[in-house]
Amino acid sequence: MEPVSLQDFVCALDPASLPRVLRVCSGVYFQGSIYEISGNECSLSTGDLIKVTYVRLQKVVCENPGTGQTMELAPNFQGNFSPLTGPQSYGTLEELVSAATQSSKQLPICFMSTHRITTKARVVPQEQPLKLEAVEMHHGTCCARCVLGTGARQVLLHLPLSQKGPFWELEPGPPRTLLQVLQDPALRDAILTCPALPWHSLTLMPQYEVEAIMHLRRTIVKIPSTLEVDVEDITASSQHIHFMKPLLLSEALARGGPFPLPTEILERLSDQPGEEEEDEEAEDQEQILLPLHFSGSFVEEMGDGRRYSLQDLIAQFSLPCEVKVVAKDASHPADPLPSFLGLRLEEKIMEPFLVVSLDSNPEMCFEVPPRWLDLTVVEAEGQPSQPAGPLPVVPVEELTEAFYYHLRKSPAFEGQAPPPRPPKSKGLRGQKQVSKAKGVKSSEAFQLQEPSLLPKPKRKTLQKVTKDSCNLYSEIPGHKKGLRPTKPITQDSDDEHDYEEMLEQFPKTL
Missing domain, CATH: 2.30.30 (SH3 type barrels.)
Incomplete structure (x- = not known):
């Protein structure tokens, strides 16, 4: 077959003869950087192979040959020609x-x-x-x-x-319907008339959408028939051609096999824990140091002292719960869990994954969750290598905090809020700055935080605290009821340590 334009080939195509294999004889590239428009393929290279599987009539352009005016007709136009x-x-x-x-x-x-x-x-x-x-x-x-x-x-x-x-x-x-006219080769480019249209003479130019399969394309390719490209029908000599279709790991998991499945990695499409997201999470983290003399109520939670397997523990107790690993897994001497003082079991997460090995080293296996790391592969020929022994299992994997919170945002946890994070502490300096911004003195801001049942004591200030807090507390005599102010607080003071003295009034209140 001699090369013809794609439009002429489609207009003369008998749908009953599909599929047809075409070779692109003169490629076309649409406006340099634009590759696809409205989901249609707009760039084809010379030598590309196309396996046409379906042709769909999109619209018909009706033209007045005398004036050049055009209008569009829907494929279900009811007029007769x-x-x-x-x-x-x-x-x-x-x-x-x-x-x-x-x-x-x-x-x-x-x-x-x-x-x-x-x-x-x-x-x-x-x-x-x-x-x-x-x-x-x-x-x-x-x-x-x-x-x-x-x-x-x-x-x-x-x-x-x-x-x-x-x-x-x-x-x-x-008279004939629109589809009858388009399917009659003798009426191609013929001058027609239709009582339902305003022109006495007209020509019809159909526009089709071609659905085809191409090499290494994961989905069906859609090509407009008006694309200015020449093609050649090579169906008769293309029986040996196999169009390789890429496959996502998630698709291989969804279809359920057959396994083992030999594949070749083509391209990594998506990788969602990302370093940029981890950096953003790291910016939200804040390390808090508590001095040993920090006053507060601390309680050590104790259990029943019994030992449970992980399976029995999850079955008998509701999550989250605090546990301590007291024995290593005998099959894994490097089990790191007993080294931790305590573990918090948040929840049970079911995540499907594929066990993957490399063809060069079948013994080395690792797990790939396709929902988080979806690779584009293509099925390879031949039989895969079988590992000699049982597949290794990774008992414990460390997840970054960024990945964990991203996992909690996934559709699998829709409606479940992730555990709240502790708010950032602004410190006394931040509270003082907020009070100034609202026109309130630091002493007044502290007054708002006092219990309403206590009398308002006379406010004095501590000495300016030095960096060595231990020396500060060692210098306080035990027999004194309080400290005397050595430096009054002013509204414009930049002192970061603003303390209110209430020790003198507190015994009287009691």
């Missing part, structure tokens, strides 16, 4: 008959008038097909004997040859 014999019209019936005689056409011929024709018998609508059977005398006038309608509803009319038009000669045959 009649092909014209040529682009010219005739002013009278006599001119029409004369032209048919000169071209050696035999009667009957079909024609129509672009204007309404009124006779004694009836009114003929405009653009209504008529059949001219003969020329004969009728009541002393040379007339054209015409038939209106088809079948049992035929009406015989005698129209004088002087009847004015304009008249258009039609190809013989009944």
Whole structure:
């Protein structure tokens, strides 16, 4: 087959002959960097192979050949079309008959008038097909004997040859639907007429969407038939060609095998724990140091002292719960869990994964969760290598905090809020700055935090605290009820350590 444009190939294609394999003879690249528009393939390279599997009519462009005006018709357009014999019209019936005689056409011929024709018998609508059977005398006038309608509803009319038009000669045959016209090779590029359209003559230009398979394309490729590319049909010599379809690990997991499945890695599509996201999480973390003299209520939680396996523990207790690993896993001497003082079991998460090994080293296996690390692969030929022993199992894997919170945001945990994180501590300096911004002195801000049942003591300040807090506390005499202020607090003070002295008033309150 000689190369033809894709549009001509599709217009002449018999849908019953699909699939067809095409080779691109002259490629096209649409506007440099633009690769796809509206989901359609707009770039094809010379030598590419295309396996056409389906052709869909998208729309039909209707054009007036006289003015160049166009309009779009939907594929389900209900109007009927009649092909014209040529682009010219005739002013009278006599001119029409004369032209048919000169071209050696035999009667009957079909024609129509672009204007309404009124006779004694009836009114003929405009653009209504008529059949001219003969020329004969009728009541002393040379007339054209015409038939209106088809079948049992035929009406015989005698129209004088002087009847004015304009008249258009039609190809013989009944009017046809839009799809019938497009499927008839003889009517390709023909001049047509349709009473439902405003133009007396028109041409139709269909536009199709071609669905095809291409090498290393994971999905069906959609190509507009109007793409300016030449193709060659090589279906007869393409029986040995195999179109390789990429496969995602998630798709291999979803179809459930058969396993083992030999594959070749093509491209990594998505990798979701990412370093950028981890950096963002790290910025939100804040380390808090508590001094040993920090006052507070601390309680050590104790259990029943019994030992449980992990399976029994999850079955008998609700999560989260605090546990201590007291024995290593005998099958894993490097078990790191007993080294921790305590573990908090948050929840049970079911995550499907694939056990993957490398063809060069079948003994080394590792787990890949496709939902978090989806690789693009292609099925390889041949049988995969089988590991000699049982597949290794990784008992404990460390997850970063960023990955854990990202996991909690996944659809599997929809409706479940992740554990709250502790708020950032602004410290006394931050509280002082907020008080100043609101027009409140630091002493007034502290007053708002005092219990309402206690009397308001006289406020004094501690000495400026030095960096060595241990020395500060060692210098406080035990017999004194409080400290005396050595430096008054002013509103503009930049001292980071603002302490209120309440020790003198506190015993009296008690």
